[in-house]
Amino acid sequence: MKKLGLNTICTHVGEIKDKQFKGAVSPIYLSSSYEFLDVDVKRYPRYFNTPNQEYLAKKIAALEHTEAALIFGSGMAAISHMFFAFLEKGDHLVVQNTLYGGTVNFIKEEFPKYGITYTFTNGYKVEDFEAAIKENTKLIHIETPSNPLLTITDIKAVVKLAKSKQILTSIDNTFASPVNQNPIDLGIDMVMHSATKYFGGHSDICAGAVASSQEHIDRIWNVSKNLGGSLSDMTVWMLERSMKTLGLRVKAQTKNAMKLAKWLYKHPKIAKVYYPGLKTHPEHKLAKLQMNGFGAMLSFELIEGLDAYEFQKALKLIKPSMSLAGIESTVISPHLTSHALLTQEEREAVGISDQLIRFSVGIEEFKDVKRDIDQAIAVLT
Ligand SMILES: *Cc1c(COP(=O)(O)O)cnc(C)c1O
Numbered sequence: 413m414k415k416l417g418l419n420t421i422c423t424h425v426g427e428i429k430d431k432q433f434k435g436a437v438s439p440i441y442l443s444s445s446y447e448f449l450d451v452d453v454k455r456y457p458r459y460f461n462t463p464n465q466e467y468l469a470k471k472i473a474a475l476e477h478t479e480a481a482l483i484f485g486s487g488m489a490a491i492s493h494m495f496f497a498f499l500e501k502g503d504h505l506v507v508q509n510t511l512y513g514g515t516v517n518f519i520k521e522e523f524p525k526y527g528i529t530y531t532f533t534n535g536y537k538v539e540d541f542e543a544a545i546k547e548n549t550k551l552i553h554i555e556t557p558s559n560p561l562l563t564i565t566d567i568k569a570v571v572k573l574a575k576s577k578q579i580l581t582s583i584d585n586t587f588a589s590p591v592n593q594n595p596i597d598l599g600i601d602m603v604m605h606s607a608t609k610y611f612g613g614h615s616d617i618c619a620g621a622v623a624s625s626q627e628h629i630d631r632i633w634n635v636s637k638n639l640g641g642s643l644s645d646m647t648v649w650m651l652e653r654s655m656k657t658l659g660l661r662v663k664a665q666t667k668n669a670m671k672l673a674k675w676l677y678k679h680p681k682i683a684k685v686y687y688p689g690l691k692t693h694p695e696h697k698l699a700k701l702q703m704n705g706f707g708a709m710l711s712f713e714l715i716e717g718l719d720a721y722e723f724q725k726a727l728k729l730i731k732p733s734m735s736l737a738g739i740e741s742t743v744i745s746p747h748l749t750s751h752a753l754l755t756q757e758e759r760e761a762v763g764i765s766d767q768l769i770r771f772s773v774g775i776e777e778f779k780d781v782k783r784d785i786d787q788a789i790a791v792l793t
Contacts, residue, residue: 416474418591419659426471426652428463440464440649457642460633464648469621471655472611475590476603476623482632483621483648487586487606488514489641490620492522494604496639497632498551498580501527505551506544508565509533510558510762512584512606513750538569545577555584557699560711560746560770561763562587562686564695567702571599586610586737591662592705602628609737613654613661619643661739661775665708668781669773673710675782681718681789683767686711709736711746713767718792720745720767726788729780730771741774741781 416425428438441463446455455461460469460482472481484490495518499505507519509532519530529548533540541552552574556565567583574581582602583595589610595603605611607619622632636642643651673687685692688699689706699706714720724732724743733742734749744750746764759765773781 418475421471421474422659423656425474426467426469428467438464438467438649438652440645442645457645458640459637460642462645462648464645464652465642468648468652468655471652472605472621473623475655475658476585476596477590477594478596478603478623479626480629481621481623482629482636483607483619483643483651484636485620485641485643486618487604487608487620488518489639490604490606490622491515491584492518493632493636493639493641494582494602494622495519495528495551495553496526497628497635498582499528502548503528503550504546504548505530505553506541506549506579507532507553508536508555508558509540510536510561510563511555512559512586513746513753515553515555515584517753536563536565538566538573541570542573545573545579549577549579551580551582553582553584555587556593557587557688557707557709559587559709559750560686560744560768562688562693562707562709562711564688564693564699564702566695566698567595567598567600575599587709588703588707589658589662589737591659592666592707593703596623598702601625607651608735610658610662611655612651613658613737613739615733615735615738615740617647617651617654619647619651662708663705664775665739665773666705668775668778669708669710669771670706671778672771672773672781676710676712676785681715681793682712683715684713708773709770710773711768711770713765714769714789716767718789720769721748722792723788724769726791727784728787729776729784733772736770736772738772739775741776742772744770744772746770 469481531544533544554565580601583600585603586606586609602624605621670689676682677685687710730741
C-alpha cells in the first residue's frame with residue numbers, strides 16, 4: 413500500500429473492525445482476562461497487548477514513520493521506561509539542558525539510586541552535546557522545540573554525532589507532535605510523547621507513548637511489563653477518538669500561533685517573543701529545515717512593570733492552566749509550575765525569568781485571543 417497522508421493515518425490506521433455489528437468505530441475491549449489456550453498472543457493489559465492498546469499503537473507508529481509503539485499511563489511513564497530500558501548501572505546519559513521540568517526531576521531524583529550517571533549539556537548546540545559525551549555514554553536525549561523557550565536543536569547533527577560513537581538517540585517530540593516534526597526521518601532512534609498534550613488535545617486524558625523500531629520497542633516492553641504503567645482501554649479508546657483530529661487540530665493551532673507570534677512581536681507592551689516561526693528566532697532557518705510547521709507553542713515576556721501574575725489573572729477567555737496543547741488557549745508561568753523545583757539560579761541560567769509566560773495556542777478565532785490579551789493588559793495599565 414502507498415504511504416498514507418497525515419489525516420488518513422489519523423482517521424484510519426489502527427481501527428479495529430467491528431465484524432459483529434459493523435459499527436463505524438473501534439469497539440472498546442475492556443477484558444482484563446483473555447483465553448490462553450490455542451491463541452497466538454497471550455493478552456493481558458499490563459502486557460500492553462489488549463486489542464485497543466495494540467491497535468492504537470499502530471496509529472502512533474504510522475504517525476511517527478516507524479514500526480512499533482507502546483502506549484503508557486503518562487508521558488513520564490513513557491520517558492522513564494524508555495530510559496530504564498537503555499540505561500543500566502554504570503551507564504551515562506547525555507541530556508539537553510533546556511528540557512521539560514518533570515524529566516529533569518526524574519533524572520536527578522531517580523538515576524543516583526540506580527547507579528546511572530548523567531550530564532546536562534551547557535547548551536543545545538551540537539558542540540555542547542559532544543562536550544558532554546563520556547566513554548560510557550549510551551543515550552543522548554534531546555527536546556526540540558524545547559519547553560518553555562522554544563530552542564531548536566539540530567536533530568541531524570546530534571544524530572550524526574551519536575552514530576559516530578554508537579550512541580542511541582531519543583527525543584521528546586511532545587511540543588511539535590508528529591504533525592510538525594518527524595524525527596525518525598532524521599535518524600533519531602526513539603521518539604516519545606506526552607499524549608496528555610496534542611495526542612489527547614482536549615485536556616481530559618493523561619497518557620504517554622514511545623515510537624521506534626520493533627527491536628527497540630521489544631527492549632522497552634521487557635522493562636515495561638515489569639514496571640507496569642499501561643493505560644486503561646477506556647482511555648486508550650478516548651485517545652484514539654482524539655487522535656482522529658490530531659492533524660486538523662494541530663494545523664489550525666499552528667496557524668493561529670504564527671499569527672499570534674507576529675502580532676505579539678509588534679505589540680508595545682510585549683518585551684520578547686520566543687517562537688521558531690519568527691525570522692528573529694536564532695534557529696528559524698534550522699526549524700524551517702527540520703520541521704513541517706513551527707508548532708503551536710510560544711513564550712513571551714511582558715515589558716518591565718507589567719506583572720505576569722496579574723496579567724494572567726485578568727484574562728477572561730485564555731485560561732491560566734497547568735497543562736498545554738488542548739484546543740483551548742492556555743497560559744502558564746514556568747517559574748511557578750514546570751520549573752518550580754529548579755533553583756532561581758538554575759532557572760536564570762537557562763533563561764526562564766519570572767516575567768516569562770508560556771502560551772499554548774488553541775483553535776479559537778484569532779481576533780478573540782488578541783482582544784483578550786489587550787483587555788488584560790489594559791487592566792494592568
Ligand atoms: C507534559 C510533558 C511531559 C510529561 O508528560 P505527562 O503526561 O505529564 O507525564 C514530558 N515532556 C513534555 C515536553 C511535556 O510537555
